[in-house]
Amino acid sequence: MNICEKINHAGASFQSLSESWADSSSPGGKMILTIFAGIAEFERELIIERTSAGRKLAQKNGVEFGRPSKFSPEQIDAVKTLINSGSPVKQVAETFKVHSATIYRILQKLDRNNIEA
Incomplete structure (x- = not known):
């Protein structure tokens, strides 16, 4: 979405050659791109949340992160x-x-x- 905004700000527009809905010059295309950007952001936040919870659980269970110790x-x-x-x-x-x-x-x-x- 940020890239599309930069393209639009430069006076051009983004249009996918293979996907007709991906067109930043039309109102419908802008709406679809905005919705997909929102879904992508939501999914990214879910991944971060799940990863963080998994890391905390692993630490609680005694898993040590990082490079293995060189010394016994x-x-x-x-x-x-x-x-x-x-x-x-x-x-x-x-x-x-x-x-x-x-x-x-x-x-x-x-x-x-x-x-x-």
Whole structure:
């Protein structure tokens, strides 16, 4: 509908070659395009609503979104042990063959979990 309005504003009109009802120069064509645009918007809102409800239900059921963790719970415990024993982050990262930022993200997640617990 927005594209048709831009075309009309430029002084032209939209007319489908295969669908006679899709003609933005006639009142009937404008009405049909407006109705279809309203239906499309309604359907889009329903999809957003259903998707949001599904995401909330999945989170409630323990589904974690996003990229899978590169570290197992045992490896995370090992990272925590190494850091608590005084090993530098860079050395821990080299031990696990990951970037230092990965270790920092693990430590941030551990800190958040300790604060929330």
